[in-house]
Amino acid sequence: xxxxxxxxxxxxxxxxxxxxxxxxxxxxxxxxxxxxxxxxxxxxxxxxxxxxxxxxxxxxxxxxxxxxxxxxxxxxxxxxxxxxxxxxxxxxxxxxxxxxxxxxxxxxxxxxxxxxxxxxxxxxxxxxxxxxxxxxxxxxxxxxxxxxxxxxxxxxxxxxxxxxxxxxxxxxxxxxxxxxxxxxxxxxxxxxxxxxxxxxxx
Amino acid sequence: xxxxxxxxxxxxxxxxxxxxxxxxxxxxxxxxxxxxxxxxxxxxxxxxxxxxxxxxxxxxxxxxxxxxxxxxxxxxxxxxxxxxxxxxxxxxxxxxxxxxxxxxxxxxxxxxxxxxxxxxxxxxxxxxxxxxxxxxxxxxxxxxxxxxxxxxxxxxxxxxxxxxxxxxxxxxxxxxxxxxxxxxxxxxxxxxxxxxxxxxxx
Numbered sequence: 001x002x003x004x005x006x007x008x009x010x011x012x013x014x015x016x017x018x019x020x021x022x023x024x025x026x027x028x029x030x031x032x033x034x035x036x037x038x039x040x041x042x043x044x045x046x047x048x049x050x051x052x053x054x055x056x057x058x059x060x061x062x063x064x065x066x067x068x069x070x071x072x073x074x075x076x077x078x079x080x081x082x083x084x085x086x087x088x089x090x091x092x093x094x095x096x097x098x099x100x101x102x103x104x105x106x107x108x109x110x111x112x113x114x115x116x117x118x119x120x121x122x123x124x125x126x127x128x129x130x131x132x133x134x135x136x137x138x139x140x141x142x143x144x145x146x147x148x149x150x151x152x153x154x155x156x157x158x159x160x161x162x163x164x165x166x167x168x169x170x171x172x173x174x175x176x177x178x179x180x181x182x183x184x185x186x187x188x189x190x191x192x193x194x195x196x197x198x199x200x201x202x
Numbered sequence: 203x204x205x206x207x208x209x210x211x212x213x214x215x216x217x218x219x220x221x222x223x224x225x226x227x228x229x230x231x232x233x234x235x236x237x238x239x240x241x242x243x244x245x246x247x248x249x250x251x252x253x254x255x256x257x258x259x260x261x262x263x264x265x266x267x268x269x270x271x272x273x274x275x276x277x278x279x280x281x282x283x284x285x286x287x288x289x290x291x292x293x294x295x296x297x298x299x300x301x302x303x304x305x306x307x308x309x310x311x312x313x314x315x316x317x318x319x320x321x322x323x324x325x326x327x328x329x330x331x332x333x334x335x336x337x338x339x340x341x342x343x344x345x346x347x348x349x350x351x352x353x354x355x356x357x358x359x360x361x362x363x364x365x366x367x368x369x370x371x372x373x374x375x376x377x378x379x380x381x382x383x384x385x386x387x388x389x390x391x392x393x394x395x396x397x398x399x400x401x402x403x404x
Contacts, residue, residue, distance in 0.1 A: 013333040013334075015327075049347055050347055050350070054347075075276050075277025075278070080282055084285050084289040084342070087293070088293045090289075090290060092293060114276065131219075141254060141255055149255065
């Protein structure tokens, strides 16, 4: 049975959300996985926020692995809905993986969005005087370390499409992450882990 | 034994982080709770990202309740590190509560930060053409619905301190949330729930 990958991300806010979901599921199949895309259940839950929330949580519980689109969204960090789901899935002991259509680092992005950092203290500060994490990470350490501690992969491939804002829909980094996951699953390693997790949970 | 409240938020990035932590713990005591502030353990973990991450996760596991500072941070949404922790704690079946030093709604804030929304479709869109959630919520539905489904409280009190950026350190909404939690704990209701959770988990 193919491993189920929960496909999280602000992709659901794209005009072309449905077609991005189809493409992602298709690419999952190419790599031997089954993709679960949040919009797949939206026909049943309608526009009710409580039902959408619970359906997303249920889908995450059903999935074996998470693959999160961490491309910066409306600011220098990832979409908060996506990050909520990453924390929720990490707590279940499942591998959480990320990809982003932007280059590191978070520090550089804060400077890009809000102007030069104040470097006079040991810790760099933004224009409001708030410390900016300086670990050379792609985003907040809770995200990056959760991926590492879960045994996950984080891929970043800068996409430039000439449009305003981050090119949310690009799939090069997504493909790179699927390729890395297929490699990690060589000999069924991820499948064996998922199977013992399911036994432990039941 | 007083209930342990994990005090999450981008407060740790403030210049006055330590004194904000002291004030928050003191206010928790006034309301009959014990506050756990992330920086309380930083002397032991140093500047090592992996150890900071694991120490935060351990503190959340030890806590009975979460109280998250969801004041918008570097954009129209809450701090992603805080939101990761909210998802992680929600998954443990514990009540997650939030406060914010800004008024609703997310929709209004997106328009404020990025300019007028395109209202020609049924779903409003930002300048990049991405849908903006329109539930009248304070932030992304995953955050707001997790708080509600966990039995938590969300308080918002707009703080205006004249400085650039959101007034992260204001404590009026924090106090309002503690007052609501004390009321919910009348007769030890929250303590009883926490105690049966601990029994169930062991």
